[in-house]
Amino acid sequence: MIRYVLLKVGRALFVVWAAFTLTFVLLYVFPADPIDLLFDPAELRTVSQETRDQVAALYGFDKPVPLQYVDRLWHALQGDFGSSVQTGTPVVQAIVDVLPSTLVLSAGALVLAVIIAFAIALAATLTRRPWLRNLIESIPPATVSVPVFLLGIVMIHIFSFTLGWFPSFGDGNGIGLVLPLITLAIPVSGPIAQLLVRSFETEAAAPYVTTSQAKGASRPWIIVKDIVRNASLPAFTIAGITFGNLIAGSVIIETIFSRGGLGRLTQTSINTLDIPVVQGIVVFVAASFAAINLLVDFLYPVIDPRLRASLATGPRPTALAGAPA
Amino acid sequence: MTALAPSPAGDLPTPSRLPAGRLRRAAAGLLRQPALLAAWVIVLLMIAWAIAPGLFTSASPYTSDPSVPFAAPSLEHLFGTDRLGRDLFARTVYGTSTTLTATLIAVLVAFTFGSVIGLVSGYFGGLIDLVTMRIIDVFLSIPSLLLAMVIVSVLGYSTQNIALAVGIASIASFARVMRSEVLSVVQSDYVQAAYGLGVGRFRVVASHVLPNSLSSVLALAALEFGTSVLAVASLGFLGYGAPPPEPEWGLLVAEGRDFVAQYPWISIIPGILIAALVISTHRVSTSIRRSH
Numbered sequence: 223m224i225r226y227v228l229l230k231v232g233r234a235l236f237v238v239w240a241a242f243t244l245t246f247v248l249l250y251v252f253p254a255d256p257i258d259l260l261f262d263p264a265e266l267r268t269v270s271q272e273t274r275d276q277v278a279a280l281y282g283f284d285k286p287v288p289l290q291y292v293d294r295l296w297h298a299l300q301g302d303f304g305s306s307v308q309t310g311t312p313v314v315q316a317i318v319d320v321l322p323s324t325l326v327l328s329a330g331a332l333v334l335a336v337i338i339a340f341a342i343a344l345a346a347t348l349t350r351r352p353w354l355r356n357l358i359e360s361i362p363p364a365t366v367s368v369p370v371f372l373l374g375i376v377m378i379h380i381f382s383f384t385l386g387w388f389p390s391f392g393d394g395n396g397i398g399l400v401l402p403l404i405t406l407a408i409p410v411s412g413p414i415a416q417l418l419v420r421s422f423e424t425e426a427a428a429p430y431v432t433t434s435q436a437k438g439a440s441r442p443w444i445i446v447k448d449i450v451r452n453a454s455l456p457a458f459t460i461a462g463i464t465f466g467n468l469i470a471g472s473v474i475i476e477t478i479f480s481r482g483g484l485g486r487l488t489q490t491s492i493n494t495l496d497i498p499v500v501q502g503i504v505v506f507v508a509a510s511f512a513a514i515n516l517l518v519d520f521l522y523p524v525i526d527p528r529l530r531a532s533l534a535t536g537p538r539p540t541a542l543a544g545a546p547a
Numbered sequence: 548m549t550a551l552a553p554s555p556a557g558d559l560p561t562p563s564r565l566p567a568g569r570l571r572r573a574a575a576g577l578l579r580q581p582a583l584l585a586a587w588v589i590v591l592l593m594i595a596w597a598i599a600p601g602l603f604t605s606a607s608p609y610t611s612d613p614s615v616p617f618a619a620p621s622l623e624h625l626f627g628t629d630r631l632g633r634d635l636f637a638r639t640v641y642g643t644s645t646t647l648t649a650t651l652i653a654v655l656v657a658f659t660f661g662s663v664i665g666l667v668s669g670y671f672g673g674l675i676d677l678v679t680m681r682i683i684d685v686f687l688s689i690p691s692l693l694l695a696m697v698i699v700s701v702l703g704y705s706t707q708n709i710a711l712a713v714g715i716a717s718i719a720s721f722a723r724v725m726r727s728e729v730l731s732v733v734q735s736d737y738v739q740a741a742y743g744l745g746v747g748r749f750r751v752v753a754s755h756v757l758p759n760s761l762s763s764v765l766a767l768a769a770l771e772f773g774t775s776v777l778a779v780a781s782l783g784f785l786g787y788g789a790p791p792p793e794p795e796w797g798l799l800v801a802e803g804r805d806f807v808a809q810y811p812w813i814s815i816i817p818g819i820l821i822a823a824l825v826i827s828t829h830r831v832s833t834s835i836r837r838s839h
Contacts, residue, residue: 233684240685248701359583369777371784372818375807379815383808410595466690474693474781478804488693489785492700500697504689511688523575 230519234512241508242298243291245501249255250294251287303505304498306491313502316487324483327469330399331406335464338411339457340450343418347426347445359419360394372473374405376439391480400477406471414457421453428452450479455526461518462511471506550710583834593824597644606637611783619812626816629802639817642794646779646821648709649788653775655712656767661721662761668722669729669760670752679722686719693777699787706779706789713778717771724767728760735759752757769832773825780821796821 285293291524297304311319339362346358382390389398425431426449427539434444472485484503491499579585594605610633620627626635668679678782686694691713698712732738733756741751782788783797791798797819 233681236681240682241689244685245697252701266575278606364826365828367773367777367829368822369780369784369818369825371781371797372815372822375800375804375811375814375818379811383811404577462688465808470692472691473696476620483670488696493786495700496767500700504693504697507690507693508685508688511690515688525763538766 227520228514234516238505238509239510242295242501242505245504246291246294248307249497249501293306299502299503303502306499307496308491308494308499308504313498315501317484317502317506320487323481324472324485325407327399327472327475327481327483330411331468331471332464333413334407335414336457338407339415339418342411342415343421343422343453343481344445344450346419347422348442348447357523362412362419364412365408368409370405370409370474371478373408374475377401377405378478390473393426398479398481402475402481405478406468406475409471410467413460413463413467417457417460418453421456422449425453455522458518458522458525462515464515465511554687556657570823571672571794576676583830586830589823589827590831593643593647593820596640597647600637600640600644602633603640604637606634608633608638608641609720611794619810620816627812629813630694630806635799635813638794639796640798642796642799642817644781645706645789645793645795646797649706649713649779650772650775652707652710652773653713653717653779654768656711657721657775658764660672660714661718662725662764665722665725665758665764666729666752666760669726670756671732676726680703680726683722686716687723691716692778694784696785696787699782704790705836706783706793706795709779709782709788713775713782716778717775721764721767721771725760725764728763729756732756732759766832766836770829770830773828776821776828781831788809 294304301314305312306316308318342358342361345356349355349358378390378401381387388401390401391398422445426445431444431448434448439447469485472483473488474485475481476483476485477489487499488503490496491503577587581787591821616628616630619703626639628634629638646715664683668676694716695709696713698715702708702711738751738755741755748756779788782796784801784827786798786801788798789795799817800821802813803810803815803817806813807815
C-alpha cells in the first residue's frame with residue numbers, strides 16, 4: 223500500500239519536473255536565439271546589440287544552457303518562474319490573478335456537463351425504441367465534433383444579438399457567465415456521456431440486475447438504485463481528459479467572449495511570445511493534471527469497495543486507475 | 548497452433564482483397580444506412596474540393612468585388628460574400644485543400660512517429676520502455692491544444708507548422724496504442740513459433756509484429772483525422788496559421804467573427820462545414836473499424 227502511494231506520488235512529481243524540462247528545451251534551447259523571441263518581431267531589426275546583451279544578461283541567456291537550466295529549476299522549485307516579459311508581473315502572480323475567473327467558468331461548465339451527460343445516458347438506457355436510442359447515442363460524438371468556436375459564435379448570434387437575452391461579452395461572474403458556461407459544457411459533456419452510456423449498458427446486463435428484476439423491482443427503480451450508482455464510478459477515470467477539455471475549451475471560449483482568464487492569458491502570452499508566462503502556464507496545467515489523476519488514483523479505491531479488496535490482496539494494483547494503458 | 552499458417556516466408560493472408568460479392572454487399576449495407584451514406588458523400592465531396600477546386604466554382608477566392616460586400620447567400624454567391632465582396636463559396640472550396648493537407652500531414656506525423664516509438668518501446672521493453680512511457684506520460688499531461696500552441700509559437704506561424712504541431716502533440720497517444728498492441732502480439736503463439744523456426748528478430752518484427760499491431764493504430768489514425776481537422780481549424784481560428792488573404796477554414800470563421808451580429812453566415816457556414824467534415828470522418832472511421 224505504501225509502495226503504491228509512493229509510486230503514484232513519484233510519478234506525479236516526475237510529470238511536473240518533466241513538463242518543466244520539456245518547456246525549457248522547447249522555449250529556451252530549441253529556438254536558434256531565444257532573445258529574438260523576447261522582442262516584438264516588428265521591432266526586431268531596430269534593436270541594438272547593446273540592448274540585446276543587456277536583455278540577455280537580465281534573463282540569464284549569457285550563461286551556458288545547463289547552468290541556465292539549473293538556475294531556472296532552482297528558482298521554480300521555490301515558486302519563482304520569473305516575470306512576464308510584457309508586463310513585468312511575476313509569472314505566478316499573473317496566473318493567480320486570472321485563475322479565479324477560469325475556475326468559476328470551468329467548475330460551472332463541469333457541473334452542467336455532468337448533468338447533460340447523465341441526462342443523455344439515462345435517456346439512452348430508459349428508452350426501448352432502438353431508433354431513439356441510436357439517435358440519443360449519436361449526440362455525444364456530435365458534441366465533440368462541433369468546433370467550440372462555432373458553438374460560441376452561434377450562441378452569441380442567437381442569444382445575444384437575435385434574442386438579446388445575454389451579453390456577448392462574458393466578463394464577470396454574473397449573467398455574462400451563462401453563454402460561456404453553456405458553450406464550454408457542451409464539448410466537455412461528450413466524452414463523459416459516451417463513457418456513461420457504455421457503462422450503463424454493461425451494468426444493465428450484470429447478474430445483480432437480473433436478480434433485482436427477479437425480485438420484482440421495476441425498471442426505473444433498478445436504473446436509479448443500482449445501475450446509476452455502480453455505473454457512475456468509471457466516469458472518474460476520464461477526469462484527466464475532462465480537465466484537458468476544460469483547459470483547451472477555455473482558451474477558445476475566453477477569446478470569443480472576451481473574457482479574462484487562464485485561457486486568454488495563454489493566448490496572449492503565446493501571441494506576444496512571453497516565454498516565462500507560457501512556461502509557467504504549461505507547468506501549472508501539467509501539475510494540475512497530475513494532481514487530479516493522483517486524487518482519482520487515491521479516491522477510487524475509497525469509493526469502490528471492490529478495488530479496496532483487490533488493493534489489499536492483489537500484487538499489481540497499478541492498473542486500477544482504468545486509463546487504458 | 549493454427550496461427551502457424553503464415554508461412555516462414557512471411558506473406559500474410561490478406562483478407563482485404565475484396566471479392567465482388569463482398570463489395571456488392573458493402574454497397575447494399577451502405578444504402579440501408581443513410582447517415583453513413585451521407586457521411587461518405589460529404590467526405591468524398593470535400594476531398595474532391597481539395598483536389599480540384601476549380602471544377603466546383605468559377606469564382607476566385609482572392610478577387611474582391613466592392614459592389615457586393617456582405618451579400619447574403621444566394622444562387623449567385625452560394626455562401627454569400629465577405630466584407631470585401633469576395634465569394635465565400637470559392638474561399639471555402641479553395642480553403643479545403645489547406646485544411647485537409649494540414650490535417651493529413653498532422654495525422655501522418657503522429658502515426659509514423661507514434662508507431663515507431665510504440666514499436667521500439669513495446670518490443671524491447673526494459674529500460675527503453677520505462678523511459679519512453681514516462682516521457683509519453685508527460686506529453687499526455689499537457690492538453691494537446693496547449694501543447695500545439697506552444698510548438699507553433701516556437702516554430703513560427705504557418706499552416707505547415709500548425710500541421711506539424713498538431714501531429715507532434717498527438718504522437719503520444721499513437722505511441723501508447725502501438726505499444727500495447729505490440730506487447731500483446733509479441734506474447735502470441737505465432738511469434739513464439741516464428742522464433743522457434745529460427746526466424747531472425749528483424750524478420751519477426753517486420754513480417755509478424757508490425758503488420759499485426761498496425762490495425763488498431765490505423766483505426767486510431769482514422770478517428771484522429773476528425774480530431775486533427777478540429778485542432779487545425781482551432782489553431783487557424785486563433786490566428787496561428789496562414790496570413791489573412793489565404794482561405795483556410797478556421798481563419799474564415801475568425802474573419803467573420805466581427806460581423807456575427809448582422810452577417811452571421813460569414814463565419815457560421817464555414818464553421819458548419821468543419822463540423823460536418825469532422826462528424827462524417829468520425830462516422831466513416833467508426834464504420835470501417837466495426838467491419839474489421
